[in-house]
Amino acid sequence: MARNTFSLVLCVLVGVVLVGAGPAAALPMPDTTVSEVKLVGAGSLTDWISIGADSGTVILGPYSLKVPSTDVALAWMCFDAAPTMHLNQTWSAYLTNDAKTAADLWFHGDTFGEQKIHMISWLATQWDRTNAAQMGAINEAIWEISADYAGLGTLDLATGNFQTKDTSAYRTLANSYLTAALGLPADSDYGQSLFLIPLIDGTKDVDWTNVDRNIQPFVTAVPEPGTLLLLGSGLVGLAAFASRHNHRRHPDPPRA
Numbered sequence: 001m002a003r004n005t006f007s008l009v010l011c012v013l014v015g016v017v018l019v020g021a022g023p024a025a026a027l028p029m030p031d032t033t034v035s036e037v038k039l040v041g042a043g044s045l046t047d048w049i050s051i052g053a054d055s056g057t058v059i060l061g062p063y064s065l066k067v068p069s070t071d072v073a074l075a076w077m078c079f080d081a082a083p084t085m086h087l088n089q090t091w092s093a094y095l096t097n098d099a100k101t102a103a104d105l106w107f108h109g110d111t112f113g114e115q116k117i118h119m120i121s122w123l124a125t126q127w128d129r130t131n132a133a134q135m136g137a138i139n140e141a142i143w144e145i146s147a148d149y150a151g152l153g154t155l156d157l158a159t160g161n162f163q164t165k166d167t168s169a170y171r172t173l174a175n176s177y178l179t180a181a182l183g184l185p186a187d188s189d190y191g192q193s194l195f196l197i198p199l200i201d202g203t204k205d206v207d208w209t210n211v212d213r214n215i216q217p218f219v220t221a222v223p224e225p226g227t228l229l230l231l232g233s234g235l236v237g238l239a240a241f242a243s244r245h246n247h248r249r250h251p252d253p254p255r256a
Helices: 099-108 113-124 134-146 168-183 225-232
Strands: 030-042 044-052 054-059 064-066 072-075 090-098 162-164 195-199 217-220
Touching: 030 195, 044 134, 090 099, 099 113, 099 195, 113 134, 113 168, 113 195, 113 217, 134 162, 134 168
Parallel strands: none
Antiparallel strands: 030 064, 030 090, 044 054, 044 162, 064 072, 090 195, 195 217
């Protein structure tokens, strides 16, 4: 992040998407590598944000991703504001519903990594696609959690590692979600979410060296953990309740 202006694009996707019954529409089973994930949808909400020395105006969600073997664009939320992406970009990723795996891959070496993933996963389930302000507030709450370098417990969008310019009730709403996430019990269920962790060459190394930190990681919420067992079979329509908030400074073409 060596630029004064954020070239970042995040992603939060569209609300509820139904994956129809049939092999062509089935989402790959969790704990597999998928190639050709594609960013296909751009958002419209904007805010001024800063991470460390970098700052700029970005576009918040909703954004949408196309996952291989599906014939719909699923709803996802990017949970790290720093990497730069662009519309129609494709990449490989590791798809998992295991929070510990997602934390090990993206937050490797972070003592609070699993707790961050826990909070991010829960916030994804709170997203209401009919409420734009709430979508943006949750997205920015998630970014603050991801950018918390000193350890969880002092999260605030006005003073934390991730900051916003908006001083209205909008930021107050985001901070209320941060407070709620911090108050979650340590044994909360992780099973409600799927995670896409970007990989450099389509393989997951045991020492986490192959995670591509130039591409954003994503989370999407699913109705219930049991549904995950049927994702690969095409026997069930998956309602993917998603919190996806993407952002980008220039709508020219939208970048993520």
